[in-house]
Amino acid sequence: MSTIMVTGAAGFIGFYVAQALLDRGETVVGLDDFNSYYDPRLKVAREEILKRHSSFVSINVDISDLGPLETIFRNYSPSVVCHLAAQAGVRYSLRNPYAYQKSNLEGFVNLIEQAKQHSVDRFVYASSSSVYGGNTKLPYSEDDPVETPVSLYAATKRSNELIAYTYTHLWDMQTIGLRFFTVYGPWGRPDMAYWSFLEAMQYREPIKVFNYGRNRRDFTYIDDVTTGVLAALTVDKLDKYEIINLGNNQPVELMDFINSLEDLSGLKAIKEMVPAQPGDVVATFASIDRASRKLGFKPSTPLKDGLRQFIRWYEDQSSLVKSVRDFRLSQSRE
Numbered sequence: 001m002s003t004i005m006v007t008g009a010a011g012f013i014g015f016y017v018a019q020a021l022l023d024r025g026e027t028v029v030g031l032d033d034f035n036s037y038y039d040p041r042l043k044v045a046r047e048e049i050l051k052r053h054s055s056f057v058s059i060n061v062d063i064s065d066l067g068p069l070e071t072i073f074r075n076y077s078p079s080v081v082c083h084l085a086a087q088a089g090v091r092y093s094l095r096n097p098y099a100y101q102k103s104n105l106e107g108f109v110n111l112i113e114q115a116k117q118h119s120v121d122r123f124v125y126a127s128s129s130s131v132y133g134g135n136t137k138l139p140y141s142e143d144d145p146v147e148t149p150v151s152l153y154a155a156t157k158r159s160n161e162l163i164a165y166t167y168t169h170l171w172d173m174q175t176i177g178l179r180f181f182t183v184y185g186p187w188g189r190p191d192m193a194y195w196s197f198l199e200a201m202q203y204r205e206p207i208k209v210f211n212y213g214r215n216r217r218d219f220t221y222i223d224d225v226t227t228g229v230l231a232a233l234t235v236d237k238l239d240k241y242e243i244i245n246l247g248n249n250q251p252v253e254l255m256d257f258i259n260s261l262e263d264l265s266g267l268k269a270i271k272e273m274v275p276a277q278p279g280d281v282v283a284t285f286a287s288i289d290r291a292s293r294k295l296g297f298k299p300s301t302p303l304k305d306g307l308r309q310f311i312r313w314y315e316d317q318s319s320l321v322k323s324v325r326d327f328r329l330s331q332s333r334e
């Protein structure tokens with residue numbers, strides 16, 4: 001049993017990772033600043049579930065704030081860090097660049113430097129499929145060039161990989177970067193298409209179908225991702241510096257995705273076909289050979305099964321889901 005620090009523990013992926021670690025008997029120190037990128041009540045609701053475990057410590061802190069972070073490292077001396085806190089979202093980065101600078105660049109350097117100073121055994125962090133940016137070769141392999149990020153979000157995630165490389169090179173620190181591909185599931189993110197489309201269908205509002213529905217995404221179910229992250233935190237045979245895709249290896253066209261949502265929910269979508277958005281990539285498709293070889297990663301949730309789980313959760317949590325919508329509407333009026 002050890003102490004593992006999970007940043008972004010009140011976020012979607014961090015919540016699942018923290019829960020899986022707690023279920024294995026680990027002590028988890030969860031960090032999050034509960035910011036209002038989306039309704040903080042959703043983050044608090046996830047945190048409440050984690051708090052049912054006596055070995056979970058929740059700390060409300062902004063990782064770009066070095067002083068408190070130093071104290072936390074001193075007090076808890078984690079043996080492993082799983083760094084998932086970040087300003088997520090591609091489109092939001094077009095209008096809010098400084099949020100990415102603060103959390104994804106300053107916050108990342110603070111975290112990795114503290115991890116180094118406290119000699120953590122392993123530093124696992126979230127990268128993203130968005131680093132493949134302008135790549136046209138499919139599926140995306142970790143050996144492909146990644147010099148053409150097409151959003152600031154992607155550029156910060158690629159920067160994280162380069163900074164991690166430097167820390168491995170200079171200090172022999174073990175750093176494992178995981179490139180996630182469109183993660184979805186219950187307790188997910190309201191800014192992502194699976195949630196915002198379902199909500200629009202429920203309220204009979206039009207949905208914008210970018211690139212006329214031709215974009216393809218490698219939707220990856222949260223339970224599969226969590227299994228992959230747990231392996232990255234625990235398996236022995238990893239190199240000192242790793243970059244590993246965690247995707248589903250089964251890209252789906254946006255139009256087929258909408259059809260599945262309609263079939264499974266019994267609701268109809270009002271589709272507004274629009275051109276591609278700046279910052280968007282046309283297709284994401286993960287090669288998972290490396291994840292399979294190094295982590296034993298084998299995603300096993302077909303999109304329809306995962307969406308069914310998400311829709312069931314969305315219906316069960318109607319008051320929380322309504323609060324998330326009200327919060328977003330109140331923000332957009334400001």
Ligand SMILES: NC(=O)c1ccc[n+]([C@@H]2O[C@H](COP(=O)([O-])OP(=O)(O)OC[C@H]3O[C@@H](n4cnc5c(N)ncnc54)[C@H](O)[C@@H]3O)[C@@H](O)[C@H]2O)c1
Nearest residue numbers: 008010011012013032033062063085086126128180182183
């Ligand atoms: N969900 C996906 O499809 C996906 C895809 C690729 C990469 N990622 C990456 O995976 C990680 C987790 O994403 P997620 O989907 O769970 O997003 P999320 O927004 O639900 O979780 C991120 C959490 O980090 C917290 N956070 C942000 N800035 C912070 C700061 N400065 N200090 C402390 N806490 C802060 C937020 O409050 C949030 O709870 C992120 O690094 C994201 O960029 C996610």
